[in-house]
Amino acid sequence: DIRLSRRVNAVRPSPTLAVAARAQQLRREGKDIVSLGAGEPDFDTPEYIKEGAIAAIRQGFTKYTAVGGTPELKAAIIHKFQNDNGLSYRPDEILVSVGGKQSFFNLCQALLDAGDEVIIPAPYWVSYPDMVLLAEGRPVILPTDATQHFKITPEQLAAAITPATRLLVLNSPSNPSGVAYSRDELAALGEVLRHHPQVLIASDDMYEKIRFHDEAFVNIANACPDLTPRCIIMNGVSKAYAMTGWRIGYCGGPRALIAAMTTVQSQSTSNPTSIAQVAAQVALEGGDSAIHPMVHAFRRRHDYVYGRLHALPGVQVLPSDGTFYSFPGFQGVMAARGLPDDVAVADALLEAGVAVVPGSAFGSPGHIRLSFATSDDNLRLALDRIAAFVHGAS
């Protein structure tokens, strides 16, 4: 028997990927499954972005680059942060990584010692707690529910901070809840954080571009400019430009921290793929026009899914502010159908022909996550099946 590290034994494989695998297997066995499990846009990467990468291959841009990203891509990111977010960075305050996922991984490795605490509001993106554990840190989960719109309160935050707290993670709009913090809500959290200068803030803005209202995007550095030196602003091209497979994420933050994160990266992956960096640069330099039709489709689908779920007895659902997720509570259905938990709900729905992710994977039992990054026809079929299940017909 091979003895594995305590570190790796403490984490689980990504549960969202497990659902996708299960659905795929059932499909292979001939079962008709509509998957609402996907964590990625169903659209193709825009053509001009692909062309940029093809040209880079042809020009021989196929060698190592600077570990933390090419100067050209960093310049495009600096321009994006300035233009979209009003944040000013220098190149040594920017890191380009292998997806947003590696940015957060680097952050945990560079920041945390054993036992250091990271405050993570639930429901959370599945990878945060496990990446904290891999760095031997301690995830401190703050539960939220629909009555507080899945957002932590200043009181919750104040009560959770200890001398061991090193980091607060904010993700707005949120995967999986779809809700976004308002400027006032962020300002109120900032007020608490001002009393605890040892706490840094990771703002995961991955879904910045996928929002359904016209108000300007706001993160905690916008709401509390004085806290900017303590913020790591994380973003990427994966969701905004339908580029999940290209694996490019980026962040801006304090120089010393970015340098340490770059060192971690230099001893793990080295630079992100050279040609994917060119594609990301083309995406960022091309502006938002390719994004609009995708966001328009997500908004239309959201309204459909929200409307259908809202009409179901025993289902509690909030409208999403953005992302391509809805996160309904199924406690009423669980009680009516005698199901013990959300995993049983997800299993029963899979039997009924719909793949979803149980909320407990995101730290919020009693809920399920539905992704509407799929076609209108698929959504109609899936919601018909969910409705039939809720009404007890299947």
Ligand code: PLP
């Ligand atoms: N942050 C959030 C909130 C996400 O949902 C995801 C992807 O699911 C990521 C970060 C990571 O994205 P990437 O594919 O760029 O690693």
